[in-house]
Amino acid sequence: MHLLHPFTVPVINVLNLLAACLLLLSFAMLSRRRTQRLITLFAWQGGILCLSTSLVAYSSGLHELYYSAALTLLLKVITLPLILRRLIYRLGAEWDSETMVNIPVTMLAGLMLVIFAFGLAQPISMMATTITRNMLGIALAVILLSFLMMITRRKAVTQVIGFLAMENGLFFAATSATYGMPMVIELGIALDVLVGVFILGLFFFQIREQFESLDLRNMENLKEE
Amino acid sequence: MISALASTVVQHDLRWLLLLICAWGGIGLAGMLRQRSLLVVRVLFPLGSLTCLLVAILAGVFLASGQASQAMVLPLGLPDLPFHLRLDALSAFFLLILGVAGAGISIFSAGYFRVGEGTSPGLMGLQYHLFLASMAVVLLADDAYLFMVAWETMALSSYFLVTSQHRIPEIRRAGFLYLLIAHVGAICILLCFGVLQGGSWLFIFDAMRSATLTPLLASTAFLLALLGFGAKAGLVPMHVWLPEAHPAAPSPVSAMMSGLMLKTAVYGMLRVSFDLLHVRFWQWGVLLLALGLFSALYGAIFAAVQTDMKRLLAYSSIENVGIIFAGIGLSILFETCNLHLFAALALCAALVHSLNHALFKSLLFLTTGSVLHATKQRNLGKLGGLIRRMPWVASMALVGTLAIAGLPPLNGFVSEWLLLQSFLFTPEIPHEFVNMFVPLGAAVLALTAALAAYVMVKFYGVVFLGQPREASLADAHDANLLERLGLVWLALGCILIGVMPQLALRPASAVTRKLLGQSILPTGSIWWIAPIAPKQASYSGLIMLLGIVGVVGITFLLVRLLAHGRTRRVATWDCGYPYQNARMQDTAEGFGQPIRHMFGTFFRMERDLPAPEESSPHYRIRIEDRLWHAIYQPIARAVQWLADVVGVLQGGSLSIYLLYSFLTLIVLLVFVL
Structure with a gap:
């Protein structure tokens, strides 16, 4: 049996609190209408991720995790929100709001997903040997909620934010299940996300040029008759 | 000296053949250097023809030497699955066919292909030699992977050869039909190999030879092979691509496909039913x-x-x-x-x-x-x-x-x-x-x-x-x-x-x-064949030839010397009529008419008979394959219907598409649970 570092109760309580905040933020994102608010929430999500990763690093003594926490801070708290903000400023979409499916219904669907995610995570977390294994359910819930957010949104920018939030959930899952992915992979993913946002930014301009709006409903007539 | 050389050649027959196959590849690539030059055709195709000839000689030498087989493992292929080659009498015989007929077709092609007729000569050369090389590899392959790779290369290169004049819609249509049936056949062959491995999950032919299959599995493998190779060979009812593809293809390509490619299907059938399934x-x-x-x-x-x-x-x-x-x-x-x-x-x-x-x-x-x-x-x-x-x-x-x-x-x-x-x-x-x-x-x-x-x-x-x-x-x-x-x-x-x-x-x-x-029983003489026993039946082509030449020659001389003594040239089938023109001859339709009558049930005919008072009467007839209407059109309709049903899924809304993947994810996760 793999023996763990002695783990003091307060640290794990703090970690649980952070995970709960992450879930709460996901729900908040699901219900926000304004794009700017969503970006703020996304930055907060990154911040919590960074904090929890460094806590895990501190308690498990794995120094590599400090690097990945620093990477998270740099990329998800500072760079990406900055880029996204500049993007919506230049697109003139700062105060865009969108009509969504009924928010209470979305929330209820989100609740069901969380229950489903916890049910799913239970047998998996039995197999994991990490101290943070209980948080796997939350990580899965974050992924599913972000997906749900992508489904309910109609604007191109919010879709991308949903996509990035999903990546956050994946990252959290990796940290809680196996103490993070190997550094090489993590760096690779970080680069992918960065490049992806740049490319999607270019697409936004193209889409606006074509349809004079960022509403994805315009793309419905692209299908083959 | 010569016999020593011959014996070393015989021992390394397979290596030499491999070298020649690579030579085809090289000749093809060389053509790409100067695509639009006629020089390519005039120089490279004769080289290809020479290579064909060498292949035929090597295959003939191998068959004459009476060796059992030569095997080789190539350092190529999928990871941990190297390609295997084997030369035995069966593959050597078909290589002989490939070489002998290919030599003639290649040298003809050197004079045939021109600039400005569809695909440029250089590209044509690449496709042509790739086609030759892939057929040779099909014949030499000793595992299912290499066989399928070569088989598909053969299908694709011949497809591009068939559609060399791709600006004509009918030719594209014919090419599509050919590609479609070739792929359906290839799937059958793939499945056949899947059955043949018999649970060992080894796709080397040796493993398939020793696999023990139940009668049901063996028969399944045989039927799949029949479907797959039959589609390539053009057995009824998988024949519909042949009459479409051949008129579409340039003539040397038709010659290659009909003369050589159909034979690879015969080879495959023999390999599977006799060698692998015993x-x-x-x-x-x-x-x-x-x-x-x-x-x-x-x-x-x-x-x-x-x-x-x-x-x-x-x-x-x-x-x-x-x-x-x-x-x-x-x-x-x-x-x-x-x-x-x-x-x-x-x-x-x-x-x-x-x-x-x-x-x-x-x-x-x-x-x-x-x-x-x-x-x-x-x-x-x-x-x-x-x-x-x-x-x-x-x-x-x-x-x-x-x-x-x-x-x-x-x-x-x-x-x-x-x-x-x-x-x-x-x-x-x-x-x-x-x-x-x-x-x-x-x-x-x-x-x-x-x-x-x-x-x-x-x-x-x-x-x-x-x-x-x-x-x-x-x-x-x-x-x-x-x-x-x-x-x-x-x-x-x-x-x-x-x-x-x-x-x-x-x-x-x-x-x-x-x-x-x-x-069958050998006879001492090269002039006679007697398959079972000389007293039952025997045949000599030479005596037949001499007999025919003799009778024709004597008749000709007799007629010339005795009967007329002078010759006169007149229009053919004049028959003594005072006026005759070309339209009064028997036509192709007219010549086929008795057959059309006798075997009328085979065809689906549409006839346009001119009315008696028409000033410029035209007789039109269209003959179609009944099987096309009986088998292929229902299948096409069913596929179209299915596609329409599936097409409903394509609603156009991005959210719906996301929902599809979301639901798929959830369902898969439930299965994990």
């Missing part, structure tokens, strides 16, 4: 025999009513493939009844017919190419009298038509005679009914041979004899030097094998020894 049930033989004979008859009947010369030859290919498969079926039937000698005879007939068909069908397709270049016409109704304008092509075509019609002393007679001989022994089969019904097959075969002769009289008579049906035919020019060389090579092959059948029988016997452990 022929187990007599029912397989009966099935193959029935399908083969039906294809043969079907092909011959349809060939008789065609008006496009290349379609006519395509249907004739269906007929010949049917004959080959009938021979294979008969051989399986005999083998499972422990009549090994007769099995060897039937298989020998099928193998020799494969070689013969490669020679005469390539020859005929090449002559249609020359006619096409000279007249720009494929329609038989607009040709005629070309024997005066194109004496070289006409005389070579005459050799080809006589050979394909199965007349002695040419090669077609040898194989059909051998096959009929083997039908004579069916009463010895110890199964009731089978031994009564199979002799009927001999009757069908005889009918087919007669119809084939009828078809060839039509082909030759309408294209080369009579009077030109169009004024423009007066400008027709004969084939150029390189084209003539190719035609003469193939025609010589037809004559040589006809006169000295042992040239083909000895290599074929090496194959039957390998597959059945038995060969």
Whole structure:
């Protein structure tokens, strides 16, 4: 049996609190209408991720995790929100709001997903040997909620934010299940996300040029008759 | 010195063959350097032809040496799954066919391809040599992976060759049909190999040879192989691509496909049923025999009513493939009844017919190419009298038509005679009914041979004899030097094998020894063949030739000296009428009319009869394949319906698409749970 570092109760309580905040933020994102608010929430999500990763690093003594926490801070708290903000400023979409499916219904669907995610995570977390294994359910819930957010949104920018939030959930899952992915992979993913946002930014301009709006409903007539 | 050299060559036969295959690849790539130059065609194709010749020589030397096999593992392939090669008598025999016929087709191509006709000559050269190389690799492959890779390369390169004039919509359509059926066939072959591995999950042919399959699995594998290779070979009802693809393809490509590619399918069928499955049930033989004979008859009947010369030859290919498969079926039937000698005879007939068909069908397709270049016409109704304008092509075509019609002393007679001989022994089969019904097959075969002769009289008579049906035919020019060389090579092959059948029988016997452990009785002389025993039946092409030449010569001299003494040249079939023009000759439609009447049930005909008072009456007839309407159109409709149903999923909204993947994710996760 793999023996763990002695783990003091307060640290794990703090970690649980952070995970709960992450879930709460996901729900908040699901219900926000304004794009700017969503970006703020996304930055907060990154911040919590960074904090929890460094806590895990501190308690498990794995120094590599400090690097990945620093990477998270740099990329998800500072760079990406900055880029996204500049993007919506230049697109003139700062105060865009969108009509969504009924928010209470979305929330209820989100609740069901969380229950489903916890049910799913239970047998998996039995197999994991990490101290943070209980948080796997939350990580899965974050992924599913972000997906749900992508489904309910109609604007191109919010879709991308949903996509990035999903990546956050994946990252959290990796940290809680196996103490993070190997550094090489993590760096690779970080680069992918960065490049992806740049490319999607270019697409936004193209889409606006074509349809004079960022509403994805315009793309419905692209299908083959 | 020479014998020492020969023995080292024999020992490393497979390596040399591999080198030659690489040489084809190199020749093809070299063509890409100067794509639009005619130099490419004039220099590289003869080099390819030389390579073909070397392949034929190596294969012949291997067959003569009597070695069992040579194997090799290539350092190429998928990770941990290297490609295996093996040269044995079966692959050597088909390599021999590839080399001999390929040499003639390549040298003809050197004179045939021009700049500005569809694909540029350089690209054409690449596709052409890739096609040759992939066929050779198919014959040498010793594992399912390499076999499938080469098989698909063969299908793709030939597809691009067929659609070289891709700006014409009908040609694209024909190419699509060919590609579609080729892929359906390839899937069947893939599944066949999947069954053959028999739970060992090893896809080397050696593992498949030793796998023990239940009767059900073995029969499944056999049926899948029949479907897959039958689709490539053009057995009815998978034949529909042949009459479409051949008119679309440039003539040397048609020659390659009909003469060589169909033979790789025959090879595959033999490899799977004899080598990998060790022929187990007599029912397989009966099935193959029935399908083969039906294809043969079907092909011959349809060939008789065609008006496009290349379609006519395509249907004739269906007929010949049917004959080959009938021979294979008969051989399986005999083998499972422990009549090994007769099995060897039937298989020998099928193998020799494969070689013969490669020679005469390539020859005929090449002559249609020359006619096409000279007249720009494929329609038989607009040709005629070309024997005066194109004496070289006409005389070579005459050799080809006589050979394909199965007349002695040419090669077609040898194989059909051998096959009929083997039908004579069916009463010895110890199964009731089978031994009564199979002799009927001999009757069908005889009918087919007669119809084939009828078809060839039509082909030759309408294209080369009579009077030109169009004024423009007066400008027709004969084939150029390189084209003539190719035609003469193939025609010589037809004559040589006809006169000295042992040239083909000895290599074929090496194959039957390998597959059945038995060969037909050898005779000491190279001039005689006596398949079972000299007192039962024997044949000598040379005596036949001398007899024919003697009788014709004496008759000619007698008529010339005694009867008239002077000759006069008048229009053909003048018959003493004071006025006669080209439109008064028998047409292709007219010539096929009796067949159309007799076998009316086979066709789906639409006729446009002119009213009596019309000033410019036109008679139109359209003949279609019933199977096209009975099998292919329902399948196409079903696929269309299914596609429409699935098309509902494509709503257009991005959220819906996301929802699809979301739901899929959830469902998959539930399964994990």
